[in-house]
Structure formats: C-alpha cells, structure tokens
Amino acid sequence: MASDRLRVVFFGTPQFAVPSLVGLFCDGRFEVLGVVTQPDRRRGRGNELSPCPVKAAAVERGLTVWSPERVKKDAEVLATLRSLNADFFVVVAYGQLLSQEILDMPSFGCINGHGSLLPKYRGAAPIQWSLYNGEAETGMTTMLMDIGMDTGAMLLKSVLPLGLFDQAQDTAIALSNQAAALILETLPKLAVGEIGPIAQDNEAATYAPLIKKEDYKLDWSKSALAIHNQVRGFYPNCVATFRDSPLKVLATVPFDGVELPEPHEGLRSELPLLETTGQPGEVIALIKNHGAVVRTGKGSLLLREVQPAGKRSQSGWDFVNGVRVQVGDCLS
Secondary structure, eight states: OGGGSEEEEEEEOSGGGHHHHHHHHHOTTEEEEEEEOOOOEEETTTTEEEOOHHHHHHHHTTOOEEOOSSGGGOHHHHHHHHHTOOSEEEEESOOSOOOHHHHTSSSSOEEEEESSSTTTTBSSOHHHHHHHTTOSEEEEEEEEOOSSSSOSEEEEEEEEEOOTTOOHHHHHHHHHHHHHHHHHHHHHHHHTTSSOOBOOOGGGOOBOOOOOGGGGBOOTTSBHHHHHHHHHHSTTOOEEEETTEEEEEEEEEEESSOOOOTTTGGGGGGOOGGGGOSOTTBEEEEETTTEEEEEOSBSEEEEEEEEETTSOOEEHHHHHHHHTOOTTOBBO
C-alpha cells in the first residue's frame, strides 16, 4: 500500500547521483517527496543557464525540485522540508554541507552514499584519489550522516575491484550504479532495524580533497607507474608540455616492473635496448602502431592517447605521425 512506502527527499547534483534518484523513483517501496539540488549554472560554449543532471532527471519524472543557493540558509526551503515529515533524506554528491537542523528533520536520519570504502578517502574526490594512489579496490559506503565531513557511522558497503587501466570516468559510472543498489538495500533494512550504524575508526581515516590545477601537471621525474595512476585518476585533465605547447595525456601504459594485462603485455617485448637511456621526459622509443615511449624517473611510459592543444583526442601513434615525433624529443 502507498501508506507503507518510505517517504524520501533526495539531495544530489551531478550525473553520479542520477542512478540513485531513478532507483528510488522506480522502486515501489519508496515515495520520492521531492529533490533538493544546486541552482542552474551557466554551462557549455554558449554559457547559457542549464540545469544539473539531477534536476533534469527530476523534472523529467514530474518531481518537485528545490534549488536553493545555500540550503541551510534558505528559511522557506527549510520550512518546506520540515513539513514533509520524511522518513529519510538521501544525499548523493549534493555539493553542500547540511546543518544539524536538516540532519534532524527525517525520522530515520540523513543517509549518504559516499564513493569510497570509509573511513578511507573522506572528502570531495574519493574516486580520483583512490586511482591516483593505485588502490586495488574501492567501493561505496552508505552512512548515517553527522555534522562532520564524511564522518558519520557506516551502514553498508559494496566493493569494486580496480584494474591497472581503470580510469576515473568509467569507475564513477560503475560506482554510481553500485550507489543506487546499496541505497535501495540500506533504507528498508535500517527502517526495520536489520542493520545498525557502525562508528568509523578515525585513526584509519584518509582524505580526498578537491583537485587543484597543479595536480594535473605531470612530473616526469616520478615513476612511470605513479604518472600512469595520475593520468587515469585525474582523467581527462593531466597535461605536459611538448614543443612549447600544452599536451593532454589521456591514456598511458607503464613499463615500471608491473605485470601488464592483455592486450598490453606484449608491448614490453617491442621496447628496444634504449630502456636504460635517456633523461626524465625524453622520448626514448617509438612503438609502431602504438606511440612514443617517454623516460621517467623510474621506468618508461607509453603515450597511448593524447590531445594536443586545440585538437581532438588521438591515438599515440597518430600523434607521432602527425607532428613527426622523434627519439630525443622532450616533454616538460
């Protein structure tokens, strides 16, 4: 019966949060009372006002949407949220901190879906930093929110293994689907007492801060594996300089003593004996049909996909042929 459904208000903004909203909307166990999201922003080349992905998904489904500039300061929205008598507020990548007043409104509390295995990677960019640090796995955690930054007691977790060539965009898609499934499992179980909150171990906590512009710059004195992880973690924004122009590096293959899965494993045999020569940033080899190999502080790195300034992305081999890359050229 409709009266038995759990009453939910959803808070979210980017595409990452859309599967969770859609999952709640389509599941007959829940009644989505409305959606809180960020205001429309100017986007794209036309710089026109446009809604965020969550608002677009909510409007498409006929849901009520509130878009306050600062939700905890908007008296009208706060009064409306309080009057709804919701069972849960569900928060997935909303982008604003909630006040204690908001946290106390729903009967069963505010449930957050966070893109890491807490207490690791609290903060704004858990997916990116887990890849940057070369983690073997990540996942989703649902937690009962408190006033801190991702410090609330944990409810359920799901694990996502990470491969050497997984990058941030694809990992985010996989985790967004995990988030939806985990939230649909968490709410009913918490409502009937099948699960309870488990406090985080603050001593084991690590952090995933906002990514800064300098984090995108490649330092060729680092190891090939470290640079490879930076490229896939901060995809598609890592940048080097080649012949005095910016060059985005989108995909790489590290030759740094790591085991390479197919189809990359055979590439190592194509490297010439130049493997021990060259300075960090120097092109030491060209592998036909693949691209340029660059010396790093430890090992070397194949540039598998790049994007020159003002151009579309291209394979490493198309780049070699297009600008006539030579052994001995340097990237800075």
